Every structure is written in structure tokens, then in C-alpha cells.
Amino acid sequence: MNHLIAIVVIALFAQGVFTSMGQGMILEPVKNFLARFITGKWAHPFYDCPRCMVSVWGIPALLVTMFAPWWACIPIYALCAVGLQELLQLSLIHI
16 A cells, blocks of 8 residues: 555544544444543543544554455545545635
8 A cells, every 4th residue: 555545544534533423423422432431631542633533543444454355444435535525625614
């Protein structure tokens, strides 16, 4: 896998997970579950800060895309698409 593509996958996946954990989104129950056990500064890499979430969410996603069969990557690609959509929407708002 090209290094630039790997970086993009990691960043988009973390942004997609963060967006999908928002209020009313499909992964909000996951965030609520994590919030019961992980608080304070440890909340940042798990559910509270998309930049911090790269280490917890992005690296495992990268490993899956590198070594798992193609069908196991579908959820990762879907969340990467959510991350890309969110970034495009935010950049269009600021134009």
C-alpha cells in the first residue's frame, strides 16, 4: 500500500468514526458505552477528539486494510467515506 494512501485511510477513518459517534448517529451507543468507562484525558483518543483518535482507531483500520480479505474492509471504507463526506461538507461551508 502506498504510504500516502495509508495516511489518508487512517485520517478519514478516524474522522468517520468521530462523525458517526455524534448525537443521533449510528455509533452514538458506542460512544455512550465508552464514556461510561473512559473519562478525562483518556476520552480524547477513544471518542472525543478526531485528531487524537487516529492512534486508537486509525492504526487498527490500516492493519485491517493491509492484511484482511477485501470483504472485511467494507466497514472501514464506509467510515472513511463518512469522514471524507464530513470534511468536504465542512470545507464547502467555509467557501
